[in-house]
Amino acid sequence: MTELLSTRIPLGDWVSNFVDYLVANFSGPLNAFSDFIAFLIENFEGALAVLPPAVFIIILALIALKLRGKELAAFVVLGLGLVANLGLWSELIITLASILTSVLVALSIGIPVGILKAHNKVVHFITRPILDFMQTIPPFVYLIPALMFFGLGNVPGVVATVVFAIAPPIRLTYLGIKQVPDELKEAGRAFGSSPLQMLLKVELPGALPSIMMGINQCIMLSLSMVVIAAMIGAGGLGEPVLRSLTTVDVGLGFEAGLGVVIIAIILDRLFRSEEE
Amino acid sequence: MTELLSTRIPLGDWVSNFVDYLVANFSGPLNAFSDFIAFLIENFEGALAVLPPAVFIIILALIALKLRGKELAAFVVLGLGLVANLGLWSELIITLASILTSVLVALSIGIPVGILKAHNKVVHFITRPILDFMQTIPPFVYLIPALMFFGLGNVPGVVATVVFAIAPPIRLTYLGIKQVPDELKEAGRAFGSSPLQMLLKVELPGALPSIMMGINQCIMLSLSMVVIAAMIGAGGLGEPVLRSLTTVDVGLGFEAGLGVVIIAIILDRLFRSEEE
Amino acid sequence: FTPVEASADDTVNFGYVEWPGVTVKTAVASQILEDIGYETESSSYMQQVLFQGMRTGDVDAFLGTWLPTMEVNYREYYEDGVVEEVVTNLEQVLYATAVPEYVYEAGVTSMADLNEHADKFDHTIYGLEPGNDGNIIIQDAIDDGIYDLDDWTMMESSTAGMLAEVERATSQEEWIAFNGWEPHWMNLAYDIKYLDDPENIWGEDDKVLTVVRSGYGDEQPEVYRFLEQFVIDQDIQNEWIYEYGHEDRDPEDVAQEWIGNNMDLVLEFLDGVESADGQPATEVIQEVYN
Amino acid sequence: MAKIEVENLTKIFGKKPKKALPLLEEGYSKDEILEKTGNTVGVNSVDFSVEENEIFVIMGLSGSGKSTLLRCINRLIEPTEGKIEVDGINIMELNNEELREQRKEKFGMVFQNFGLFPNRTVIDNAAFGLEIQKVDKETRRKKAREALKKVGLEGYEEQKPDQLSGGMQQRVGLARALAVDTDIMLMDEPFSALDPLIKKDMQDQLLDLHQNIAKTIIFITHDLDEALKLGDKIAIMKDGEIVQLGNQEEILTDAANDYVAEFVQDVNRSRVLTAEDIMGKPLALLYEGQGPRTALHKMNEENLTSIMVVNRENKYIGVLSIDGVKEMLDNDEKDIKPYLLDIPKASPCDTLDELFTKMTDIETPLPVLDAEGKLKGNIVKTNVIANLAAQENSAS
Amino acid sequence: MAKIEVENLTKIFGKKPKKALPLLEEGYSKDEILEKTGNTVGVNSVDFSVEENEIFVIMGLSGSGKSTLLRCINRLIEPTEGKIEVDGINIMELNNEELREQRKEKFGMVFQNFGLFPNRTVIDNAAFGLEIQKVDKETRRKKAREALKKVGLEGYEEQKPDQLSGGMQQRVGLARALAVDTDIMLMDEPFSALDPLIKKDMQDQLLDLHQNIAKTIIFITHDLDEALKLGDKIAIMKDGEIVQLGNQEEILTDAANDYVAEFVQDVNRSRVLTAEDIMGKPLALLYEGQGPRTALHKMNEENLTSIMVVNRENKYIGVLSIDGVKEMLDNDEKDIKPYLLDIPKASPCDTLDELFTKMTDIETPLPVLDAEGKLKGNIVKTNVIANLAAQENSAS
Ligand SMILES: Nc1ncnc2c1ncn2[C@@H]1O[C@H](COP(=O)(O)OP(=O)(O)OP(=O)(O)O)[C@@H](O)[C@H]1O
Ligand SMILES: Nc1ncnc2c1ncn2[C@@H]1O[C@H](COP(=O)(O)OP(=O)(O)OP(=O)(O)O)[C@@H](O)[C@H]1O
Ligand SMILES: [Mg+2]
């Protein structure tokens, strides 16, 4: 008994073996997934990269002006102009493409899962530790094995980003729906709403502020993964940051970091309205 | 004009100079701060480390039993037992101490700032981009200069963790307070509540679910910084993860990562009640 | 294993680690290959990821396999036959415990002197990321009480962390002992000295290898041949590091300028190599730089 | 067949409602059960039925289970026990999908707490039910606009609920229910926040609606006037039970128990019963000039012991008892005048108390005269005493 | 000095209220201003004062600005313009700190929408005001428990508001206001969700409280009976303005305009005026047996053209006109019987319409008789016509 207890459980070995097993047997479906992600990123990148910086900035500024007013438009011009001036334009585009992909994937999985979680106790109790797991397990731990499936580059970067950034949209969608007052849900039911109508017309509108916060956090956490993504070859603004690290070049790191922040602020403001 | 535009702005240099200036002139107060953080961490570590693992686990399990019921108590025994069995106990204690410090600092700054943000438009508009900045600026960018102030070790680790993990408590406190129905605030005012009473008796209770979510995310983001903290010498469970990287030891990385996750789940459940 | 398929085209995929020497070295090699008509692509990775990339086929060549520093990490891939050694591209590299010059001059010239001033060093030697072989060497020394280091600690963090600590210490003339190596810009940025190692714990034969993924020689014999001949020395390496790491110049610029100024050496590298369209590379490149 | 049939419906709130059921059957009171088990009895074995096109009014003390009962009917609250049939369909056995269909087709609902969607404009709130029914946008905005007009909220279509006053919000809730145009309306104190003018208007509209479009309505109110005006049937609840159920008359006059009596009487002082309310038509009358034989005949026919005498203008002259008739016959008298009894007279607006005082000493019914002295009706002692008793009991 | 003095108070909701102010002064209506500027007029130049220990009732159409006015008094809503004095303190000029103190010391409040804290138990809700006053825990729980007992919620102390019925929630709000025991109570439809029995109980308690502890109360209601029962003064609002302000009598009988008349009259059919309501005491009476000279003397003294004749039991006999008296004197007659006019008589419960019909052809006042034929009072034509006119106008 004591011996059993004091014997170190060879957990690590099991995991290694399991990973090997996975690699040996499940490369197919994972490849499809990987291809899909790659497809998204490439399209975003393609679309974003065709335009010269000046044109890109002007178009984005106009969109910002239309959607959110002139403050944001001005910020777009100044912020992206600065990035271009600092010579980080191509890195910016790469980062933007993979962040958009990550956020898109995270939201389009996360919000539905959050909805499920709010309606189904089993899902709720199962997802809770899983989300804790996904947010806190260090990406390096699963990334190196994951490279076997995804290869190097931006696909595993997106995967790691999604794993890390998916919890807030799930959790805040859940929270928002849970906080919709019972009397409104009751009114919805009384008129015979189907579950879908209930969701679209009662729950989601009521949960909107929380969901918006979930989107904000999803964007923020995605962008916080830029450097880790660069470590596995995703390129983008994380690369100059890494370079600055090895050369202890505070200035360069700051410039690239600032690029990330500028993307963060622009995306955040575009996704969400004035009032948080 | 065109020349002006095409001239690269030496932003990086400015930042470097600024950092040098800071280092030269502000080491004093920063040292005081650093000492305070170090004091906290050491005390936590001291308090946690005096107990033998078995005793520690039993005490924590009893607390869990009292506060949250037997499921969590069982999880504490199994989870921490596993970590001890895997020989990661001392790392666990180190991580636990600095996470507790980080969360403590982040919450005790974050929640008040969130409160301010909900009450003061100026604070709201100023903090919004600052929070975006803090969450997305890669920690390495400011950590390297920060090392100039703090030296290697767990103090800069805590600082970086706080910078990264402070946004959710601020934002979710803000969101929660904003969502308290006007009629309740009105009732509070009608009876002559002082701003403090208003806060304690009306706003915070109403905002509780959101704030709890903020705490959850604060814990999660803190724990997600464990590896980065290890890169600047904070030790703890991040260290085996890094080692596993260097030695391509998937198993070891997973074990240490699992330790982080176990802490995450235990802390999360202890801080927050059954229902999220 | 079913590795992810290598990219179908002929692009030469260099992987590098963000170490100044390797960065510029990779830039020079790619520049030369581009000049003679090959498509190249360079991406930076963590070293662990890089070798994994050779397994998955994403990375063709890596010019910075520093042995024995990377030994632990590298060995597995080497033994698995994922990686193939091409040549030692840089000899006489040094990896050892270093101190700032003012410490050296104060009398700490050998590792045996360390313990005398233990308090000044705060009983600490700073190393790189956990698991690094230098760290392990020091840790073993501590564990075995070599140089009376028994009550010392090995402070592990990361390259950047350690260097930041060195910068902090030197700017305040504090005493510090750390794992330094050459070539690296730290040797230019700070006045540092390497300590004697009478017990020879560090070993002697440090070197930097060029490696490719197995079988690459068959796929791209010309590139392989170039890589075999691409060998440099300490001075060149230091120049690169200085220009890039200290003067903050773009590695591409540094590479281009260096090639232009050192055509004779470049011609040696390209001796017998054919350009992408089958011409003698030596002729092609000379045309480019005239 | 009744439109809505409710049988033995029980709802117990709390953790383990099934545990409280036996206690309820054993006759423990709501308060006792709350203390013993922590469960609150919402509705307790209620039976009733509502006919097609009927307005069924529910009244009762605050907390007596009215809202709970209403919500059970469309299963917004899941009953603990019982049977509900609507149009012959057993609501309790429907699955979710069927239940939704029923709710959509059959039930419009007005909530006590309004239940407006704060993010929707007034018009979008009013159009909610139609939106759920997938009515196209144009039609539903038109209908919603009409409904809002009906409730007097023209001009506020694009405001948000929190910009409206309490009564206006209530009317938005009303408009939302009106807009869907379902068979059955479940209305929980729908006019409670309205001023008298608008309330009257709404009541009239509801009656119109009910007559023209044949709606079945269950209506909760605290206003007895409203209940009397609208209700075809009125149920009075107490502690989850229906303690009396009947039409207006029955509720007002035949209180099933003290509670109902008090409830109904105290409601509105102007409702205190007067002579006019309880008087009946005399079964027979003797006209001035008619003699004792006619009197005897009439009295015999109707089994009376006295008969009232009036002139041709129906002016009251007096009352003749059977004793008087006998005396006249014995004395062979023709003129009844001297034999008339002089008894007290009531005015139509006399209260029960006054009537009682006037009647203490007399054996005959009491005549009710208008100011001209004309006979409006008569009152029998038993009648007064019965009503008085009900009143007094309820006051104690 | 009045307890509360409000002068020229105006509240306009919307983005730029100051812009709408001139329009208001130019006399544009609420609807026009809403259409023109998008601003809603909540309260429009209201003046009134409430004396110490007075119950001031506000009535009016839904949306007429009652709640807004109430909230302006303790500045829960910041008025756009105007002056508010409470105990001589200008509320409008207080800084935040002072305002809080005033609210804490002076104002208890009951909200139309209850405003209960969902996370607090019933007792903690009731104790909220005391908690704000920093009363120690024991005392405040004691007081809250008492207040809850007063409103009939014993046994529900530890429940959460959402476990209570609507009326029970309203009573928790009431208990919260009662518990703080302040000088002034601002009550926004505090009994609207209550059934008649509990409502009556609450009203009585409020009157008790008001008499025993001297509270000044501003009370919003839609229930005219309630207003009449409780109100020392009643204000009727329309479109943000106070259109009439007076005591019960004034409001009921002297409608300032059609709106008020309609408002007051339609309220409650049983409230329709009857002879009893409008009759007066005859200025002089002639007794059976008295002669024409006495009649002349009495009529002369009171400037009458006719006089009513009664017997010693006050039983109505007839009416004597001045023409009759003259004729008698001319003929030197003593017996007035033949000279009496036979005019219609009214019963106390006759309505205005009935009275009017009866009075068309006569010149003298109309006698009001009870069932025994006794004279209760008389009615002058002008009186009927005035009241009738008010009614008819309001109906059009
Ligand atoms: N927060 C607000 N924003 C905009 N308009 C408002 C607001 N509150 C009230 N109003 C408007 O002010 C007017 C008066 O509203 P108020 O709530 O005072 O009415 P009320 O007399 O209390 O009515 P009720 O009897 O229905 O409660 C209404 O037209 C309403 O639309
Ligand atoms: N969700 C709930 N949880 C627990 N108890 C409840 C709940 N809803 C209602 N109750 C209880 O059920 C009883 C009946 O409540 P209901 O709302 O049906 O009363 P009501 O007759 O509508 O009263 P009111 O006239 O005040 O609206 C009350 O005692 C109440 O406390
Ligand atoms: Mg109810």
Ligand SMILES: [Mg+2]
């Ligand atoms: Mg109101």
